[in-house]
Amino acid sequence: MAFVPVVGSVNYKGGVGKTTSSRVAAQGFAEDISINQGKPVLIVDLDPQANTTRRWQLAAVSHEDGSVIPIPHDELAEATDGLSYSSVCDLWLDLLGAGSPVAPLAYPTSNPRIHVVPAHENFMVAASRMPDEKVPVLAARMVEWLRDPSLAEKYCCVIIDTQPTKSALIDAALAACTHVYIPFIPEPQPVDGVLSMITYVSRQAQNRGNDVPLRFLGLLPNRVEKNVILHKKTLRSLEDHPNFGRYLMPVRMEKRIGYAETDDYRNAPDQVTDLEGSNIEWEARRFVRYLWEQIKADLPALGHEVGA
Numbered sequence: 001m002a003f004v005p006v007v008g009s010v011n012y013k014g015g016v017g018k019t020t021s022s023r024v025a026a027q028g029f030a031e032d033i034s035i036n037q038g039k040p041v042l043i044v045d046l047d048p049q050a051n052t053t054r055r056w057q058l059a060a061v062s063h064e065d066g067s068v069i070p071i072p073h074d075e076l077a078e079a080t081d082g083l084s085y086s087s088v089c090d091l092w093l094d095l096l097g098a099g100s101p102v103a104p105l106a107y108p109t110s111n112p113r114i115h116v117v118p119a120h121e122n123f124m125v126a127a128s129r130m131p132d133e134k135v136p137v138l139a140a141r142m143v144e145w146l147r148d149p150s151l152a153e154k155y156c157c158v159i160i161d162t163q164p165t166k167s168a169l170i171d172a173a174l175a176a177c178t179h180v181y182i183p184f185i186p187e188p189q190p191v192d193g194v195l196s197m198i199t200y201v202s203r204q205a206q207n208r209g210n211d212v213p214l215r216f217l218g219l220l221p222n223r224v225e226k227n228v229i230l231h232k233k234t235l236r237s238l239e240d241h242p243n244f245g246r247y248l249m250p251v252r253m254e255k256r257i258g259y260a261e262t263d264d265y266r267n268a269p270d271q272v273t274d275l276e277g278s279n280i281e282w283e284a285r286r287f288v289r290y291l292w293e294q295i296k297a298d299l300p301a302l303g304h305e306v307g308a
């Protein structure tokens, strides 16, 4: 029995590149057959702000209050007794007072190798505020869904884009993740927050016992400006940090307009790895390969038979 690798992009701060780097990773995995083995990547939008959902054109506006809901799903469009759309919150419909829990349905996107489970703003806000005693239930459902061996047959990898606040929803996601990385901007204050997050993730990993492992893939410096002395200094002191230095990824994303330009799927190309021969292409590929090398090393621990 094999489990799909589940990678969380996490940082309790906003604007640090969780959504952008998770998209770059998904697009990178999706275009490399040696990584995906012909299977799509599944992105789960776990942020009520729904940026990933918008990026892949899966967002609609609720007539009731203007909040973001997913567009109707083809397989549910005719539904009369339930919701015509799906989101990750389908796992918790009973707790949300909206029906019986079911496994979320993924939506196809403009990229045949990328599927997305979109966000539902109000359900997610409600789920993220569930009292502490409900967190184990949220988590158990998420684990049950993502550990289903059929998911490993269907997808090469699941990537979870998370919200910029510590919440019950993130705790549930962390319970289901096999891998986590933290994008951050190399400036002193953000770094302090990041270090306490590493401690938190490590504790989660220890509490997991002999179950599927949770591995920390590292800190991804993002929006790096190589001529900014503060960035250089911050990165150097992090590198030299006795406890956390080893977590700094040997790859980074510099501040480049191409990351923002590809936030819109209508722009061509819509992924930075298609900007052939550019520094951004090269840098994004290094990041993608670095993530995958580590995930690949853990595939046997997830029950995958890895060929020579």
Ligand SMILES: Nc1ncnc2c1ncn2[C@@H]1O[C@H](COP(=O)(O)OP(=O)(O)O)[C@@H](O)[C@H]1O
Pocket: 013, 014, 015, 016, 017, 018, 019, 020, 021, 051, 164, 222, 223, 224, 253, 254, 255, 256, 257, 258, 259, 260, 261, 263
């Ligand atoms: N390396 C980068 N260079 C330039 N712009 C970036 C970079 N990384 C992210 N951005 C832009 O910064 C904004 C915030 O990034 P985002 O990935 O949405 O952060 P988060 O998901 O952590 O809130 C977005 O508009 C995105 O396009």
Ligand SMILES: [Mg+2]
Pocket: 018, 019, 020, 047, 051, 161, 162
């Ligand atoms: Mg985001």
